[in-house]
Amino acid sequence: MPHPRKLGPWTATALVVGNIIGAGIFMLPHELAPYGWTAVLGWILTVAGALCLAWMFAQLFTHLPTAGGVHGFMRLGVGPQAAFVGSWGYLVSVFAANATLAISGVEYLSRLVPGGLALDHRLALALLSLVAVLSANLLGRGGEVQLGTTIIKLVPMVLVIGVGTFLLATTAGDPFAATAPAPLQPLTVLPAMSLTLYAMTGIESAVVPADAVEDAPRIVPRATMVGTALSGAIGILATCLVILLLPNAAGSDAPLADFVARSAGGRAGDLVALCAVVSCIGCLNGYVLVGGELMATMATQGILPASLARRNGRGAPAIPQLIGAAITAVLIVAAYTATSAFAFAALITAATNITLYLLCLLASLRFLRDGRLPRSHSLLIAITGATVFSLLALVGAGAEALGWGAALIALGWPLYRLATRAGSA
Numbered sequence: 001m002p003h004p005r006k007l008g009p010w011t012a013t014a015l016v017v018g019n020i021i022g023a024g025i026f027m028l029p030h031e032l033a034p035y036g037w038t039a040v041l042g043w044i045l046t047v048a049g050a051l052c053l054a055w056m057f058a059q060l061f062t063h064l065p066t067a068g069g070v071h072g073f074m075r076l077g078v079g080p081q082a083a084f085v086g087s088w089g090y091l092v093s094v095f096a097a098n099a100t101l102a103i104s105g106v107e108y109l110s111r112l113v114p115g116g117l118a119l120d121h122r123l124a125l126a127l128l129s130l131v132a133v134l135s136a137n138l139l140g141r142g143g144e145v146q147l148g149t150t151i152i153k154l155v156p157m158v159l160v161i162g163v164g165t166f167l168l169a170t171t172a173g174d175p176f177a178a179t180a181p182a183p184l185q186p187l188t189v190l191p192a193m194s195l196t197l198y199a200m201t202g203i204e205s206a207v208v209p210a211d212a213v214e215d216a217p218r219i220v221p222r223a224t225m226v227g228t229a230l231s232g233a234i235g236i237l238a239t240c241l242v243i244l245l246l247p248n249a250a251g252s253d254a255p256l257a258d259f260v261a262r263s264a265g266g267r268a269g270d271l272v273a274l275c276a277v278v279s280c281i282g283c284l285n286g287y288v289l290v291g292g293e294l295m296a297t298m299a300t301q302g303i304l305p306a307s308l309a310r311r312n313g314r315g316a317p318a319i320p321q322l323i324g325a326a327i328t329a330v331l332i333v334a335a336y337t338a339t340s341a342f343a344f345a346a347l348i349t350a351a352t353n354i355t356l357y358l359l360c361l362l363a364s365l366r367f368l369r370d371g372r373l374p375r376s377h378s379l380l381i382a383i384t385g386a387t388v389f390s391l392l393a394l395v396g397a398g399a400e401a402l403g404w405g406a407a408l409i410a411l412g413w414p415l416y417r418l419a420t421r422a423g424s425a
Contacts, residue, residue, distance in 0.1 A: 008213075008214060008219070009219050009222065009223055012213050012219055012220070012223035012227075013222075013223040013226050013227045013230070014227075015223075015227070016223055016224055016226075016227025016228065016231070017227045017230050017231050017234075019202050019205055020200060020202045020203060020227070020228065020231040021153070021154070021157075021231050021234060021235070022097075022101075022153070022199070022202065022283050023101055023104060023105075023153050023276065023279040023280045023282070023283040024097065024100045024101060024104060024198060024199060024283070024346065024349075025157070025199045025235055025238060025239060026104050026108065026156065026254075026255075026256055026276045026279070026280070027100070027103070027104045027107060027255070027342045027346075028195065028196070028198075028199055028235075028239045029239050029242035029243050029246070029249050029252070029255035029256065029259075030249065030250060030252055030253065030255050030342070031195055031340060031342060031343045031346070032192060032195060032196070032239060032240075032243055033181075033242075033243050033246075033248075033249035033250035033255075034182065034250050035182060035185075035188065035189075035191075035192045035243075036181035036182025036183060036184075036243065036244075037181055037182065037183055037184040037244075038182065038183075038184055038185050038186070038188055038189050038192055039192045039196070039239070039240065039243055040184075040236070040240050040243075040244075041184060041186065041189050041192070042189050042191075042192025042193045042195070042196050043192075043196045043232070043235065043236045043239070043240060044236075045189065045193050045389065046193050046196040046197050046199075046200055046232070046389075046393075047200070047228075047229070047232030047233075047235075047236070048385065048389070049193075049197070049385065049386060049388075049389025049390070049393070050197075050200045050203055050228050050231075050232060051225060051228055051229060051232075051382075052381075052382040052383070052384075052385035052386035052389060053203050053204075053357060053382075053386045053389075053390075054203050054224045054225055054227075054228040055221065055224070055225060055378065055379065055382040056360065056361065056364055056379065056382050056383055056386055057070075057203060057204055057224065057360070058220055058221040058224040058225070059221065059364075059373055059379055059382075060073050060360070060363075060364065060367075060373070061220060062216065062217055062220050062221060063367075063372065063373055063374065064076070064367070064372060064373075070086075070087070070090070070204050070205075070356065070360060071083055071086070071087045071298075071301075073360055073363050073364075074086045074087070074356075074359045074360060074363050076363065076367075077359075077360075077362060077363020077364070077365075077366045077367060078359055078362050078363050078366070080303070081416075082359055082362075083303075083359070084298075084303050084412070084416045085355065085359070085409060086355055086356040086359040086360070087294075087298060087303070087356070088298075088409055088412035088413075088416070089352045089353070089355035089356050089405070089409050090204070090294075090352070090353060090355075090356045091291060091294055091295060091298075091324075091412070092327075092348075092352040092405065092408040092409055092412075093201065093348075093349045093350075093352040093353040093356075094287050094290060094291040094294070094324070095291060095324050095327040095328045095331065095408075096328075096331055096345050096346075096348040096349040096352065096408075097201070097287055097345075097349045098284055098287050098288060098291070098324070098325075098328040098331075099328050099331040099332045099335055099345035100198070100342055100345040100346050100349060101280045101281075101283050101284040101287065102129050102280070102284055102328070102332055103122075103332065103335060103336075103341045103342050103345060104276070104280050104342060105129055105276070105277050105280030105281055105284070106122045106125045106129065107122070107253045107254055107342070108253075108254045108257060108273045108276040108277050108280070109125065109273075109277050110122060110253060110254070111253065111254040111257055111258075111269075111270075111273045112270060112273050112274065112277070122336070129280075129281060129284065152275050152278050152279050152282065153275070153279035153282065153283065155271075155272070155275040155279075156238075156256045156257070156260075156272040156275050156276050156279070157234055157237075157238040157256075159256075159260050159264075159268065159271075159272055160237075160238050160241060160242060160256050160259055160260060160272075161234070161237045161238060161241065163241075163259065163260050163263045163264055164237065164241030164242070164245060164259075165241075166263070167241075167245055167263060168241075168245075175244075175245065176244050176245065178245075178247055179244060179245060179246065179247050179249075181243060181244050189396075190392055190393070190395055190396030191396045191397075191398065192396070193389075193392060193393050193396050194347055194350050194351075194393045194394075194396035194397040194398075194401075195343065195346060195347070195350070196235070196239075197350045197353075197354075197393050198346040198347070198349050198350045199235045199239075200228075200231065200232065200235065201349060201350065201353045203228060204353075204356060204357070204360070238256070241259070242255050242256060242259045245259070246258060246259045246262065254269075254273050254276070256272055256276065257269040257270070257272040257273035257276065260272045288321060288324065288325070291320070291321070291324040292316065292317040292320040292321035292324060293317060293320075294320075295308055295317065295320035295323065295324065296308060296309050296311070296317035296320050299320075299419070302419055302420070303416055303419055303420070304412075304415050304416065304419050305415060305418050305419045305422065306419070306422065307319065308320050308323075327408065327411075331344075331345055331348065331404075332345075334404075338400075344400070344401075347397045347398060347400075347401035348397075348401045348404050348405050348408075350393060350397055350401070351394060351397040351401045351402055351404075351405040352405040352408065352409065354390050354393055354394045354397075355405070355409065357386065357390045358387070358390050358391075358394075361383055361386055361387050361390065364379075364383055365383065368380075368383075
């Protein structure tokens with residue numbers, strides 16, 4: 001029987017980029033515009049922090065290939081209870097990310113509707129999109145939806161980068177004169193860091209499994225670092241060009257579409273908006289799929305009640321998907337009562353994801369101490385940089401996001417206790 005062909009460096013790098021870049025980036029210029037040049041600094045710091053995290057994860061996956069992934073690293077390094085907190089925190093970040101995707105898709109859809117959509121209509125459509133995607137997954141058709149929408153998410157970013165580069169190359173004098181972006185203010189960079197970290201979440205799942213790659217010890221770390229750097233570069237260009245070149249970007253509910261429309265015409269802007277809507281639905285579908293499967297896997301491992309591992313007649317983990325959709329729906333409703341719906345959900349996503357990062361960092365330190373990870377200056381620098389970055393981004397997320405994140409993580413603890421008691425009975 002022939003062995004499956006292993007991935008080379010280019011394919012492995014492309015997979016890393018595909019795992020990190022998501023549709024949530026479409027609304028970031030709206031949130032980052034008030035920061036002006038400080039947003040650029042926030043992006044640079046976030047990419048630096050993401051590279052530190054990526055190097056740590058690459059070393060973990062390379063040297064502990066049988067640990068069982070991120071949850072296994074935490075379980076071996078910081079114990080089963082802390083590992084549950086990290087995994088459930090990641091699960092909460094998936095639910096919160098679903099809220100950002102539903103909100104983003106509806107905001108771009110509003111641009112395609114003459115006269116826009118009223119707030120209550122936007123809320124209803126965000127919830128309806130969640131229900132539609134949930135239904136597809138419950139019927140076992142989630143994978144087909146995902147396949148058809150993956151590439152579309154890159155179209156708006158490519159158009160924005162192309163238009164922005166053209167404007168920079170052809171504008172006489174100061175290309176930023178018309179927008180007069182806010183000056184650099186380093187003391188306000190932490191909230192910008194937390195928002196840009198939202199766009200880079202997924203680093204922990206972007207490392208390609210070593211057994212799927214040829215010459216894994218050499219290619220996996222390199223592909224992880226190059227893929228993370230490319231993802232950061234795309235994020236910086238796609239958001240900062242809009243922030244710095246689009247007048248009143250903060251007032252735009254569909255900033256990428258409005259940016260392209262200003263230079264390439266209304267139809268081009270509508271194309272970007274349409275691609276953004278389809279992309280958001282695709283990413284929402286993917287995250288509903290991931291959330292359900294992850295919860296079912298945790299139930300199979302005995303850290304969530306066994307009933308959550310059951311599947312319906314179509315093979316879908318129905319109960320986990322329904323629980324995830326319910327939490328996402330609560331976050332969508334809460335988001336539309338906040339000052340900024342997108343920022344509310346995005347900061348919760350970042351804050352809960354950081355929980356997993358910090359626990360993996362603690363696990364890495366233990367593995368360094370007991371020899372399961374080789375000591376090297378590069379890894380020590382990466383762990384130090386990632387720790388400082390994660391703590392600063394956690395502070396930048398703000399009290400509201402931290403409060404919601406802590407409450408949602410605490411929500412999982414009774415389920416964990418129920419599962420472990422049943423397992424020991």
